[in-house]
Amino acid sequence: xxxxxxxxxxxxxxxxxxxxxxVPFKTEVVDAFDxxxxxxxxxxxHYLSVRIDQLHGKVANALYxxxxxxxxxxxxSKNGMIVVKDDKVEDVTRSNERVCVMLGEEDHIRIxxxxxxxxxxxxxxxxxxxxxxxxxxxKIAHRNDxxxxxxxxxxLGTGMRASVMMFLPALSLxxxxxxxxxxxxxxxxxxxxxxxxxxxxxxxxxxISNQACLELDEGEILEKVNEIVRLIAVREIDxxxxxxxxxxxxxxxxxxxxxxxLTHAHMISSDEAVEHLAWLKLGDCIGxxxxxxxxxxxLFFVIQPATLTTQNEKASxxxxxDKMRAKKISEVLRVSRMK
Amino acid sequence: xxxxxxxxxxxxxxxxxxxxxxEVSSGPGFYSVKQTFTxxxxxxxxxxxxxxxxxxxxTNCGHDLVAFESSGKMGCSECYNVFNEQVKRxxxxxx
Ligand SMILES: [Zn+2]
Ligand SMILES: [Zn+2]
Numbered sequence: 001x002x003x004x005x006x007x008x009x010x011x012x013x014x015x016x017x018x019x020x021x022x023v024p025f026k027t028e029v030v031d032a033f034d035x036x037x038x039x040x041x042x043x044x045x046h047y048l049s050v051r052i053d054q055l056h057g058k059v060a061n062a063l064y065x066x067x068x069x070x071x072x073x074x075x076x077s078k079n080g081m082i083v084v085k086d087d088k089v090e091d092v093t094r095s096n097e098r099v100c101v102m103l104g105e106e107d108h109i110r111i112x113x114x115x116x117x118x119x120x121x122x123x124x125x126x127x128x129x130x131x132x133x134x135x136x137x138x139k140i141a142h143r144n145d146x147x148x149x150x151x152x153x154x155x156l157g158t159g160m161r162a163s164v165m166m167f168l169p170a171l172s173l174x175x176x177x178x179x180x181x182x183x184x185x186x187x188x189x190x191x192x193x194x195x196x197x198x199x200x201x202x203x204x205x206x207x208i209s210n211q212a213c214l215e216l217d218e219g220e221i222l223e224k225v226n227e228i229v230r231l232i233a234v235r236e237i238d239x240x241x242x243x244x245x246x247x248x249x250x251x252x253x254x255x256x257x258x259x260x261x262l263t264h265a266h267m268i269s270s271d272e273a274v275e276h277l278a279w280l281k282l283g284d285c286i287g288x289x290x291x292x293x294x295x296x297x298x299l300f301f302v303i304q305p306a307t308l309t310t311q312n313e314k315a316s317x318x319x320x321x322d323k324m325r326a327k328k329i330s331e332v333l334r335v336s337r338m339k
Numbered sequence: 340x341x342x343x344x345x346x347x348x349x350x351x352x353x354x355x356x357x358x359x360x361x362e363v364s365s366g367p368g369f370y371s372v373k374q375t376f377t378x379x380x381x382x383x384x385x386x387x388x389x390x391x392x393x394x395x396x397x398t399n400c401g402h403d404l405v406a407f408e409s410s411g412k413m414g415c416s417e418c419y420n421v422f423n424e425q426v427k428r429x430x431x432x433x434x
Contacts, residue, residue, distance in 0.1 A: 024400040024415045106412075141416030146426065149416045153429045214430060 005233040007285050010165040010205065010297045011116050013067075014123035016131050017150050017159035018109040021139040025108065025151040032079045033103035036134060040083045040101060043133035047099070052080035058316075061306035068100040068112065080104035097126060106151050107159075109134065116294060118229070120162055120222045127160075128218075147214060155212045162222055163209030164229045165194060169282045170239035171232070172204045180232060188213050189228050203274040203300060204282075208232065237285075244286050255283030263330045267322035273303050273329060280333075295336035299329060397421045 037049040063069040085099035113123040141149035148159035194205035258276035315321040402414025
């Protein structure tokens with residue numbers, strides 16, 4: 001059962017929002033965050049900082065596409081900065097725990113840690129360590145009754161948002177996802193589609209995350225998100241089984257058609273690829289096809305336009321990019337398919 | 340969530356890390372955060388009746404009630420002492 005749950009969880013993310021005492025939230029001082037960046041780098045030798053005005057556009061787009069940097073930060077060319085863990089900021093690999101601290105976003109400091117798979121606690125530990133590093137040398141705005149003081153009072157509390165990206169094709173196809181969303185009301189947990197508009201998310205990817213509150217501490221929030229993710233996963237697995245029981249031929253047909261297209265297409269857009277990858281991933285979850293763990297999850301990200309462009313300059317032109325994407329997908333599927 | 344309170348429009352409809360994602364509609368009877376927190380008019384009326392509030396200004400950053408009212412945002416950590424009552428109201432509404 002545990003393995004089944006893990007196959008539905010793409011990634012885990014923890015964000016901690018912090019602000020410096022008395023410094024205006026929208027400070028325009030050019031070197032406002034240099035000292036914070038220095039503190040983080042001194043405590044973590046493998047980290048490096050990049051100013052937004054010096055960030056290569058290509059890399060900025062890829063970071064945005066991977067949800068590591070926000071529009072708001074990208075528009076802060078005055079004093080916006082990021083501090084990242086790796087020496088290659090655009091690097092996307094499964095083994096990496098990705099760390100990107102945004103400095104000069106809506107809040108002064110937004111520490112983000114993202115890991116593949118389901119690991120809220122270790123994301124939190126990494127983020128908390130960076131927060132502690134900063135607190136040793138800087139005064140962080142905090143009040144006992146309000147928690148961490150944020151630009152928006154609606155974010156008061158722990159400053160933490162813990163979220164889990166889940167693959168929920170059966171809940172989505174049967175529209176049960178809206179029932180889940182309704183049941184989560186009052187639980188201080190939100191479910192959102194990751195790609196696209198409306199309640200049906202392209203690729204059937206959803207993000208489950210906590211809402212800010214003053215009643216729970218970090219440990220309790222993590223526990224709650226953890227518990228709800230498991231409940232949703234169990235329901236998704238049950239529903240996948242009954243879908244397969246009800247219409248096995250239709251599902252097998254769709255999965256194999258998607259496999260055919262993904263392994264033989266000469267050109268493919270990211271939208272079409274995401275759609276077929278979702279079917280392939282569903283086929284993997286219910287045992288119609290088998291791929292190395294994580295291989296399909298990686299593909300959802302590496303085939304996105306800007307991320308693909310960071311791997312190869314030529315991909316900035318769309319015909320070339322659609323060809324490169326098709327080639328990349330068929331290669332990955334060939335080497336990661338298991339009998 | 341009934342009463343309208345000032346909320347930063349940038350924070351609505353965002354997922355972890357402040358990225359745009361789509362709120363899942365939970366069918367009839369569900370009000371999206373966007374619909375519930377339209378901010379603006381009702382809140383304005385609430386404070387228009389109490390002109391005294393307009394004189395509140397944060398001495399650390401210069402943020403005043405009008406700025407808070409229009410943006411839903413604080414100017415600095417000191418603003419939380421200056422706008423203490425208004426913040427408590429937001430927190431009560433959030434429950
Ligand atoms: Zn905001
Ligand atoms: Zn202030």
